[in-house]
Amino acid sequence: MNFYLGIDFGTSGARAVVIDDAACIQAEARYPWGNSHVSDWVTDWQTALLTLLAKISEELRRKIKAIAINGTSSTVLLVDAVGKPVDAPLFYNDGRGLTVIEKLRSIAPANHPVISATSSLAKLLWMSQQPTFTEARYFLHQADWLAFLLHGELAISDYHNALKLGYDVEELKYPKWLENLQIPIQLPKVLPPGSPIRELRPKIAANFGLPNDCLVCTGTTDSIAAFVASGAKLPGEAVTSLGSTLVIKLLSRTRIENSQYGIYSHRLGDLWLTGGASNTGGAVLKYFFTDVELESFSRQIDASKASELDYYPLLQAGDRFPINDPHLPPRLTPRPDDPVEFLHGLLESIARIESQGYKLLQLMQADPLSRVYTAGKGAANQTWTTIRQRYLKVPVVSSVNTEAAYGTALLAMRGVKN
Numbered sequence: 001m002n003f004y005l006g007i008d009f010g011t012s013g014a015r016a017v018v019i020d021d022a023a024c025i026q027a028e029a030r031y032p033w034g035n036s037h038v039s040d041w042v043t044d045w046q047t048a049l050l051t052l053l054a055k056i057s058e059e060l061r062r063k064i065k066a067i068a069i070n071g072t073s074s075t076v077l078l079v080d081a082v083g084k085p086v087d088a089p090l091f092y093n094d095g096r097g098l099t100v101i102e103k104l105r106s107i108a109p110a111n112h113p114v115i116s117a118t119s120s121l122a123k124l125l126w127m128s129q130q131p132t133f134t135e136a137r138y139f140l141h142q143a144d145w146l147a148f149l150l151h152g153e154l155a156i157s158d159y160h161n162a163l164k165l166g167y168d169v170e171e172l173k174y175p176k177w178l179e180n181l182q183i184p185i186q187l188p189k190v191l192p193p194g195s196p197i198r199e200l201r202p203k204i205a206a207n208f209g210l211p212n213d214c215l216v217c218t219g220t221t222d223s224i225a226a227f228v229a230s231g232a233k234l235p236g237e238a239v240t241s242l243g244s245t246l247v248i249k250l251l252s253r254t255r256i257e258n259s260q261y262g263i264y265s266h267r268l269g270d271l272w273l274t275g276g277a278s279n280t281g282g283a284v285l286k287y288f289f290t291d292v293e294l295e296s297f298s299r300q301i302d303a304s305k306a307s308e309l310d311y312y313p314l315l316q317a318g319d320r321f322p323i324n325d326p327h328l329p330p331r332l333t334p335r336p337d338d339p340v341e342f343l344h345g346l347l348e349s350i351a352r353i354e355s356q357g358y359k360l361l362q363l364m365q366a367d368p369l370s371r372v373y374t375a376g377k378g379a380a381n382q383t384w385t386t387i388r389q390r391y392l393k394v395p396v397v398s399s400v401n402t403e404a405a406y407g408t409a410l411l412a413m414r415g416v417k418n
Protein backbone atom coordinates (compact mmCIF):
# COMPACT_ATOMS: atom_id res chain seq x y z
CA MET A 1 0.00 0.00 0.00
CA ASN A 2 1.24 3.50 -0.90
CA PHE A 3 0.28 6.71 0.86
CA TYR A 4 -0.04 10.33 -0.28
CA LEU A 5 0.18 13.43 1.87
CA GLY A 6 -1.73 16.67 1.34
CA ILE A 7 -0.98 19.71 3.47
CA ASP A 8 -3.30 22.70 3.65
CA PHE A 9 -2.08 26.09 4.80
CA GLY A 10 -5.45 27.75 5.38
CA THR A 11 -6.71 30.86 7.06
CA SER A 12 -7.19 29.35 10.52
CA GLY A 13 -4.38 26.81 10.62
CA ALA A 14 -2.43 24.15 8.80
CA ARG A 15 -3.68 20.62 8.35
CA ALA A 16 -2.26 17.38 6.97
CA VAL A 17 -4.20 14.46 5.53
CA VAL A 18 -2.68 11.13 4.48
CA ILE A 19 -4.67 9.00 2.03
CA ASP A 20 -4.09 5.52 0.62
CA ASP A 21 -4.34 4.25 -2.98
CA ALA A 22 -8.11 4.05 -2.60
CA ALA A 23 -8.28 7.73 -1.53
CA CYS A 24 -9.30 6.71 2.01
CA ILE A 25 -8.02 8.87 4.87
CA GLN A 26 -5.37 7.09 6.96
CA ALA A 27 -4.19 9.93 9.18
CA GLU A 28 -4.90 13.57 9.93
CA ALA A 29 -3.00 16.22 11.87
CA ARG A 30 -3.64 19.85 12.72
CA TYR A 31 -1.57 22.90 13.58
CA PRO A 32 -3.78 25.90 14.51
CA TRP A 33 -2.38 29.39 14.13
CA GLY A 34 -2.06 30.95 17.59
CA ASN A 35 -4.30 33.84 18.57
CA SER A 36 -1.37 35.97 19.63
CA HIS A 37 0.17 38.27 17.07
CA VAL A 38 2.81 36.36 15.14
CA SER A 39 5.69 38.59 14.14
CA ASP A 40 7.58 35.98 12.16
CA TRP A 41 5.09 34.21 9.94
CA VAL A 42 7.53 32.36 7.74
CA THR A 43 9.17 30.72 10.77
CA ASP A 44 5.70 29.77 12.01
CA TRP A 45 4.83 28.25 8.61
CA GLN A 46 8.09 26.28 8.65
CA THR A 47 7.38 25.06 12.21
CA ALA A 48 3.85 24.08 11.17
CA LEU A 49 5.15 22.10 8.21
CA LEU A 50 7.72 20.18 10.24
CA THR A 51 5.33 19.64 13.17
CA LEU A 52 2.69 18.19 10.85
CA LEU A 53 5.24 15.81 9.31
CA ALA A 54 6.29 14.71 12.81
CA LYS A 55 2.65 14.09 13.82
CA ILE A 56 2.22 11.38 11.17
CA SER A 57 3.14 7.93 12.47
CA GLU A 58 6.55 6.55 11.47
CA GLU A 59 4.89 3.54 9.92
CA LEU A 60 2.84 5.67 7.51
CA ARG A 61 5.69 8.08 6.82
CA ARG A 62 7.83 5.21 5.52
CA LYS A 63 5.35 4.59 2.71
CA ILE A 64 4.49 8.13 1.59
CA LYS A 65 5.00 8.27 -2.18
CA ALA A 66 4.12 11.91 -2.83
CA ILE A 67 3.42 15.19 -1.02
CA ALA A 68 1.62 18.34 -2.19
CA ILE A 69 0.87 21.59 -0.39
CA ASN A 70 -1.83 24.19 -0.89
CA GLY A 71 -1.68 27.76 0.38
CA THR A 72 -4.13 30.64 0.55
CA SER A 73 -4.52 32.33 -2.82
CA SER A 74 -2.25 35.37 -3.32
CA THR A 75 -0.27 34.94 -0.10
CA VAL A 76 3.18 35.75 -1.45
CA LEU A 77 6.77 36.47 -0.48
CA LEU A 78 10.17 37.45 -1.85
CA VAL A 79 13.21 35.29 -1.21
CA ASP A 80 16.95 35.63 -1.83
CA ALA A 81 19.21 33.40 -3.96
CA VAL A 82 19.08 30.57 -1.41
CA GLY A 83 15.34 30.81 -0.73
CA LYS A 84 15.52 32.83 2.48
CA PRO A 85 12.63 35.32 2.81
CA VAL A 86 13.87 38.91 2.58
CA ASP A 87 10.81 40.39 4.26
CA ALA A 88 7.49 39.40 5.84
CA PRO A 89 5.01 37.72 3.46
CA LEU A 90 1.97 39.60 2.21
CA PHE A 91 -1.23 37.74 3.06
CA TYR A 92 -4.17 36.94 0.74
CA ASN A 93 -6.28 39.81 2.11
CA ASP A 94 -3.51 42.46 2.26
CA GLY A 95 -4.75 45.46 0.31
CA ARG A 96 -1.52 47.48 0.09
CA GLY A 97 -1.48 46.78 -3.65
CA LEU A 98 -4.21 49.42 -3.99
CA THR A 99 -1.46 51.97 -4.65
CA VAL A 100 -0.50 50.20 -7.92
CA ILE A 101 -3.95 49.41 -9.22
CA GLU A 102 -3.97 52.21 -11.79
CA LYS A 103 -0.66 50.95 -13.15
CA LEU A 104 -2.13 47.44 -13.40
CA ARG A 105 -5.14 48.78 -15.21
CA SER A 106 -2.88 50.43 -17.76
CA ILE A 107 -0.85 47.29 -18.53
CA ALA A 108 -3.10 44.26 -18.07
CA PRO A 109 -5.94 43.33 -20.44
CA ALA A 110 -9.30 44.77 -19.36
CA ASN A 111 -11.04 42.73 -16.64
CA HIS A 112 -7.99 40.59 -15.89
CA PRO A 113 -7.99 39.07 -12.35
CA VAL A 114 -4.64 40.77 -11.63
CA ILE A 115 -6.51 44.11 -11.54
CA SER A 116 -7.29 43.89 -7.83
CA ALA A 117 -5.57 45.38 -4.79
CA THR A 118 -5.03 41.88 -3.39
CA SER A 119 -3.78 40.10 -6.53
CA SER A 120 -0.32 38.53 -6.45
CA LEU A 121 0.87 40.91 -9.16
CA ALA A 122 -0.38 43.97 -7.26
CA LYS A 123 1.57 42.71 -4.25
CA LEU A 124 4.71 42.11 -6.33
CA LEU A 125 4.55 45.65 -7.74
CA TRP A 126 4.07 47.06 -4.25
CA MET A 127 6.97 44.97 -2.93
CA SER A 128 9.19 46.15 -5.79
CA GLN A 129 8.97 49.67 -4.32
CA GLN A 130 10.24 48.58 -0.88
CA PRO A 131 13.89 48.84 0.26
CA THR A 132 14.19 45.05 0.82
CA PHE A 133 13.49 44.41 -2.86
CA THR A 134 17.18 44.80 -3.72
CA GLU A 135 17.97 41.61 -1.76
CA ALA A 136 15.24 39.59 -3.50
CA ARG A 137 15.90 37.11 -6.31
CA TYR A 138 12.65 35.11 -6.53
CA PHE A 139 8.94 35.80 -6.07
CA LEU A 140 6.99 32.87 -4.62
CA HIS A 141 3.51 32.00 -3.42
CA GLN A 142 3.12 30.54 0.06
CA ALA A 143 2.57 27.02 -1.34
CA ASP A 144 5.65 27.35 -3.63
CA TRP A 145 7.92 28.34 -0.76
CA LEU A 146 6.70 25.60 1.58
CA ALA A 147 7.17 22.99 -1.16
CA PHE A 148 10.65 24.42 -1.79
CA LEU A 149 11.50 23.67 1.85
CA LEU A 150 10.80 20.03 1.06
CA HIS A 151 12.35 19.68 -2.42
CA GLY A 152 14.94 22.46 -2.52
CA GLU A 153 14.37 23.79 -6.06
CA LEU A 154 13.78 27.50 -6.76
CA ALA A 155 11.36 28.62 -8.13
CA ILE A 156 8.40 26.42 -9.10
CA SER A 157 4.68 27.18 -8.95
CA ASP A 158 1.38 25.86 -10.30
CA TYR A 159 -1.15 27.53 -12.57
CA HIS A 160 -3.79 27.91 -9.86
CA ASN A 161 -1.52 29.98 -7.65
CA ALA A 162 -0.07 31.79 -10.67
CA LEU A 163 -3.40 32.95 -12.18
CA LYS A 164 -3.48 36.16 -10.13
CA LEU A 165 0.16 36.78 -10.93
CA GLY A 166 -0.90 37.16 -14.55
CA TYR A 167 0.22 33.77 -15.89
CA ASP A 168 -1.70 32.85 -19.04
CA VAL A 169 -3.38 29.57 -18.09
CA GLU A 170 -4.68 29.01 -21.62
CA GLU A 171 -1.38 29.52 -23.45
CA LEU A 172 0.63 28.18 -20.49
CA LYS A 173 3.15 31.01 -20.47
CA TYR A 174 3.73 34.44 -18.98
CA PRO A 175 2.09 36.96 -21.30
CA LYS A 176 4.01 39.63 -23.19
CA TRP A 177 2.35 42.47 -21.23
CA LEU A 178 3.76 40.98 -18.03
CA GLU A 179 7.24 40.47 -19.51
CA ASN A 180 7.17 44.07 -20.74
CA LEU A 181 7.02 45.20 -17.12
CA GLN A 182 10.61 43.98 -16.76
CA ILE A 183 10.36 43.49 -13.02
CA PRO A 184 13.93 42.58 -11.98
CA ILE A 185 12.92 39.36 -10.26
CA GLN A 186 12.73 35.72 -11.24
CA LEU A 187 9.09 34.64 -11.57
CA PRO A 188 8.39 30.98 -10.84
CA LYS A 189 8.32 28.33 -13.53
CA VAL A 190 4.68 27.25 -13.69
CA LEU A 191 3.53 23.60 -13.90
CA PRO A 192 0.07 22.02 -13.74
CA PRO A 193 -1.12 21.54 -10.13
CA GLY A 194 -0.15 18.11 -8.81
CA SER A 195 2.89 17.69 -11.11
CA PRO A 196 5.93 15.92 -9.67
CA ILE A 197 8.73 18.46 -9.11
CA ARG A 198 11.47 16.35 -7.60
CA GLU A 199 12.33 14.06 -4.72
CA LEU A 200 12.52 15.22 -1.12
CA ARG A 201 15.70 16.86 0.11
CA PRO A 202 17.78 13.95 1.49
CA LYS A 203 17.99 15.68 4.88
CA ILE A 204 14.19 15.94 5.22
CA ALA A 205 13.76 12.32 4.11
CA ALA A 206 16.34 11.14 6.68
CA ASN A 207 15.01 13.30 9.55
CA PHE A 208 11.43 12.10 9.14
CA GLY A 209 11.99 8.56 7.90
CA LEU A 210 10.30 9.41 4.61
CA PRO A 211 11.32 7.44 1.47
CA ASN A 212 14.24 8.97 -0.46
CA ASP A 213 12.20 8.74 -3.64
CA CYS A 214 9.11 10.44 -2.16
CA LEU A 215 8.08 13.04 -4.75
CA VAL A 216 7.10 16.61 -3.94
CA CYS A 217 4.37 17.77 -6.34
CA THR A 218 3.12 21.24 -7.23
CA GLY A 219 0.19 22.42 -5.12
CA THR A 220 -2.84 24.62 -5.56
CA THR A 221 -4.89 27.21 -3.65
CA ASP A 222 -7.08 26.39 -0.65
CA SER A 223 -10.42 26.94 -2.37
CA ILE A 224 -9.53 24.83 -5.41
CA ALA A 225 -8.20 22.11 -3.12
CA ALA A 226 -11.57 22.11 -1.35
CA PHE A 227 -13.31 21.82 -4.73
CA VAL A 228 -11.12 18.83 -5.67
CA ALA A 229 -11.98 17.26 -2.28
CA SER A 230 -15.73 17.53 -2.97
CA GLY A 231 -15.77 14.73 -5.52
CA ALA A 232 -17.00 16.93 -8.41
CA LYS A 233 -15.05 16.14 -11.56
CA LEU A 234 -17.31 16.09 -14.65
CA PRO A 235 -18.50 19.06 -16.74
CA GLY A 236 -21.76 20.29 -15.23
CA GLU A 237 -20.84 19.20 -11.70
CA ALA A 238 -20.72 21.99 -9.15
CA VAL A 239 -20.00 22.80 -5.54
CA THR A 240 -22.03 25.28 -3.52
CA SER A 241 -20.43 26.49 -0.27
CA LEU A 242 -23.08 27.46 2.25
CA GLY A 243 -20.88 29.14 4.83
CA SER A 244 -21.06 32.77 5.95
CA THR A 245 -21.47 33.67 2.29
CA LEU A 246 -22.76 31.80 -0.75
CA VAL A 247 -20.06 30.65 -3.16
CA ILE A 248 -20.77 28.58 -6.24
CA LYS A 249 -18.30 26.79 -8.51
CA LEU A 250 -19.17 24.95 -11.71
CA LEU A 251 -16.96 22.72 -13.85
CA SER A 252 -17.29 23.58 -17.49
CA ARG A 253 -15.69 22.92 -20.85
CA THR A 254 -16.01 26.63 -21.59
CA ARG A 255 -13.89 29.31 -19.98
CA ILE A 256 -15.94 32.18 -18.59
CA GLU A 257 -14.63 35.60 -17.61
CA ASN A 258 -16.84 38.50 -16.60
CA SER A 259 -15.39 41.12 -14.32
CA GLN A 260 -18.75 42.85 -13.90
CA TYR A 261 -19.97 39.87 -11.88
CA GLY A 262 -16.54 38.98 -10.50
CA ILE A 263 -16.47 35.76 -12.55
CA TYR A 264 -13.23 34.19 -13.72
CA SER A 265 -12.13 30.69 -14.52
CA HIS A 266 -9.40 28.51 -13.13
CA ARG A 267 -8.02 25.78 -15.34
CA LEU A 268 -8.64 22.28 -14.03
CA GLY A 269 -6.93 19.86 -16.43
CA ASP A 270 -8.97 20.01 -19.66
CA LEU A 271 -11.84 21.80 -17.95
CA TRP A 272 -12.52 25.22 -16.46
CA LEU A 273 -13.66 25.91 -12.95
CA THR A 274 -15.88 28.93 -13.01
CA GLY A 275 -18.09 30.54 -10.41
CA GLY A 276 -19.06 33.50 -8.32
CA ALA A 277 -19.62 34.64 -4.77
CA SER A 278 -22.65 36.38 -3.29
CA ASN A 279 -22.82 38.30 -0.02
CA THR A 280 -25.97 36.43 0.94
CA GLY A 281 -25.61 33.26 3.01
CA GLY A 282 -25.24 31.95 6.54
CA ALA A 283 -24.09 35.27 8.03
CA VAL A 284 -27.64 36.60 7.53
CA LEU A 285 -29.11 33.46 9.15
CA LYS A 286 -26.68 33.88 12.04
CA TYR A 287 -27.86 37.46 12.52
CA PHE A 288 -31.44 36.29 13.16
CA PHE A 289 -31.02 32.80 14.65
CA THR A 290 -28.70 30.75 16.84
CA ASP A 291 -27.37 27.47 15.41
CA VAL A 292 -29.73 25.55 17.71
CA GLU A 293 -32.71 27.57 16.47
CA LEU A 294 -31.63 27.03 12.87
CA GLU A 295 -31.71 23.29 13.44
CA SER A 296 -35.01 23.08 15.31
CA PHE A 297 -36.91 25.65 13.20
CA SER A 298 -35.64 24.05 9.97
CA ARG A 299 -37.07 20.71 11.07
CA GLN A 300 -40.51 22.36 11.40
CA ILE A 301 -40.51 23.67 7.81
CA ASP A 302 -42.45 21.82 5.12
CA ALA A 303 -39.73 21.92 2.47
CA SER A 304 -41.96 20.55 -0.26
CA LYS A 305 -44.01 23.77 -0.18
CA ALA A 306 -42.62 26.99 -1.64
CA SER A 307 -42.54 30.00 0.68
CA GLU A 308 -44.31 33.06 -0.67
CA LEU A 309 -41.67 35.33 0.85
CA ASP A 310 -39.30 36.83 -1.69
CA TYR A 311 -36.22 38.21 0.10
CA TYR A 312 -32.73 39.19 -0.93
CA PRO A 313 -31.00 38.42 2.39
CA LEU A 314 -27.99 40.71 2.96
CA LEU A 315 -26.47 42.24 6.10
CA GLN A 316 -25.61 45.43 4.23
CA ALA A 317 -26.41 46.91 0.85
CA GLY A 318 -24.60 45.62 -2.21
CA ASP A 319 -23.91 42.41 -4.06
CA ARG A 320 -21.83 41.46 -7.06
CA PHE A 321 -23.10 38.04 -8.10
CA PRO A 322 -25.63 37.04 -9.40
CA ILE A 323 -26.83 40.65 -9.24
CA ASN A 324 -24.13 43.20 -9.77
CA ASP A 325 -25.29 46.26 -7.85
CA PRO A 326 -23.07 47.82 -5.19
CA HIS A 327 -26.16 49.54 -3.76
CA LEU A 328 -28.57 46.57 -3.87
CA PRO A 329 -30.65 47.01 -0.69
CA PRO A 330 -31.23 44.03 1.63
CA ARG A 331 -34.82 42.81 1.17
CA LEU A 332 -36.08 41.19 4.40
CA THR A 333 -39.70 42.25 4.57
CA PRO A 334 -42.49 41.44 5.14
CA ARG A 335 -41.34 39.62 8.26
CA PRO A 336 -43.91 37.16 9.59
CA ASP A 337 -44.37 36.78 13.36
CA ASP A 338 -43.71 33.06 13.13
CA PRO A 339 -39.90 32.49 13.14
CA VAL A 340 -40.34 29.18 11.29
CA GLU A 341 -42.11 30.96 8.47
CA PHE A 342 -39.45 33.67 8.45
CA LEU A 343 -36.63 31.10 8.26
CA HIS A 344 -38.48 29.28 5.49
CA GLY A 345 -38.52 32.54 3.51
CA LEU A 346 -34.80 33.10 4.12
CA LEU A 347 -33.75 29.57 3.12
CA GLU A 348 -36.02 29.69 0.09
CA SER A 349 -34.65 33.07 -1.00
CA ILE A 350 -31.00 32.05 -0.65
CA ALA A 351 -31.81 28.91 -2.67
CA ARG A 352 -33.36 31.14 -5.34
CA ILE A 353 -30.19 33.28 -5.47
CA GLU A 354 -28.04 30.13 -5.73
CA SER A 355 -30.14 28.86 -8.62
CA GLN A 356 -30.00 32.31 -10.28
CA GLY A 357 -26.18 32.12 -10.01
CA TYR A 358 -26.01 28.79 -11.81
CA LYS A 359 -28.45 30.07 -14.45
CA LEU A 360 -26.23 33.10 -15.04
CA LEU A 361 -23.15 30.89 -15.55
CA GLN A 362 -25.09 28.75 -18.00
CA LEU A 363 -26.28 31.87 -19.85
CA MET A 364 -22.60 32.69 -20.25
CA GLN A 365 -22.15 29.30 -21.93
CA ALA A 366 -21.04 27.13 -19.00
CA ASP A 367 -22.02 23.45 -19.25
CA PRO A 368 -25.56 22.65 -18.03
CA LEU A 369 -25.72 21.92 -14.33
CA SER A 370 -25.93 18.17 -13.62
CA ARG A 371 -25.18 17.71 -9.92
CA VAL A 372 -24.48 19.99 -6.97
CA TYR A 373 -22.16 18.98 -4.14
CA THR A 374 -22.50 21.07 -1.00
CA ALA A 375 -19.96 22.28 1.53
CA GLY A 376 -20.12 24.59 4.58
CA LYS A 377 -22.33 24.29 7.66
CA GLY A 378 -25.49 24.80 5.58
CA ALA A 379 -24.78 21.45 3.87
CA ALA A 380 -25.99 19.61 6.97
CA ASN A 381 -29.45 21.22 6.78
CA GLN A 382 -31.66 18.58 5.13
CA THR A 383 -34.63 20.95 4.86
CA TRP A 384 -32.50 23.43 2.94
CA THR A 385 -31.19 20.66 0.67
CA THR A 386 -34.78 19.72 -0.24
CA ILE A 387 -35.68 23.36 -0.93
CA ARG A 388 -32.54 23.83 -3.03
CA GLN A 389 -33.23 20.68 -4.99
CA ARG A 390 -36.65 22.12 -5.92
CA TYR A 391 -34.92 25.14 -7.51
CA LEU A 392 -31.84 23.48 -8.95
CA LYS A 393 -33.71 20.47 -10.42
CA VAL A 394 -30.59 18.29 -10.25
CA PRO A 395 -29.33 15.96 -7.49
CA VAL A 396 -28.02 17.92 -4.49
CA VAL A 397 -25.54 15.86 -2.46
CA SER A 398 -23.01 16.41 0.31
CA SER A 399 -19.37 16.81 -0.68
CA VAL A 400 -17.31 13.61 -0.35
CA ASN A 401 -14.97 15.67 1.77
CA THR A 402 -14.72 19.41 2.38
CA GLU A 403 -11.11 19.66 3.59
CA ALA A 404 -8.58 21.35 1.34
CA ALA A 405 -5.86 19.01 2.69
CA TYR A 406 -7.80 16.03 1.36
CA GLY A 407 -8.10 17.60 -2.10
CA THR A 408 -4.37 18.34 -2.08
CA ALA A 409 -3.61 14.74 -1.09
CA LEU A 410 -5.68 13.65 -4.13
CA LEU A 411 -3.56 15.94 -6.32
CA ALA A 412 -0.37 14.34 -4.95
CA MET A 413 -1.80 10.87 -5.63
CA ARG A 414 -2.88 11.71 -9.18
CA GLY A 415 0.49 13.39 -9.77
CA VAL A 416 2.44 10.20 -9.29
CA LYS A 417 -0.15 7.67 -10.47
CA ASN A 418 -0.81 9.28 -13.88
Ligand code: ADP
Pocket: 242, 243, 244, 245, 281, 282, 283, 284, 285, 286, 287, 291, 294, 295, 298, 375, 376, 377, 378, 380, 381, 384
Ligand atom coordinates in the same frame (compact mmCIF):
# COMPACT_ATOMS: atom_id res chain seq x y z
P1 ADP B 1 -17.54 30.05 7.28
O1 ADP B 1 -16.31 29.18 7.30
O2 ADP B 1 -17.76 30.81 6.01
O3 ADP B 1 -17.75 30.88 8.51
P2 ADP B 1 -19.23 27.71 8.01
O4 ADP B 1 -19.22 26.60 7.03
O5 ADP B 1 -18.56 27.53 9.33
O6 ADP B 1 -18.79 29.04 7.25
O7 ADP B 1 -20.77 28.08 8.27
C1 ADP B 1 -21.15 29.09 9.16
C2 ADP B 1 -22.56 29.53 8.84
O8 ADP B 1 -23.44 28.40 8.84
C3 ADP B 1 -23.11 30.49 9.86
O9 ADP B 1 -23.30 31.72 9.25
C4 ADP B 1 -24.42 29.85 10.35
O10 ADP B 1 -25.49 30.77 10.37
C5 ADP B 1 -24.71 28.79 9.31
N1 ADP B 1 -25.37 27.62 9.89
C6 ADP B 1 -25.08 26.99 11.05
N2 ADP B 1 -25.96 25.98 11.27
C7 ADP B 1 -26.81 25.97 10.21
C8 ADP B 1 -27.96 25.19 9.84
N3 ADP B 1 -28.39 24.18 10.59
N4 ADP B 1 -28.58 25.50 8.70
C9 ADP B 1 -28.17 26.51 7.92
N5 ADP B 1 -27.11 27.27 8.20
C10 ADP B 1 -26.44 27.01 9.33
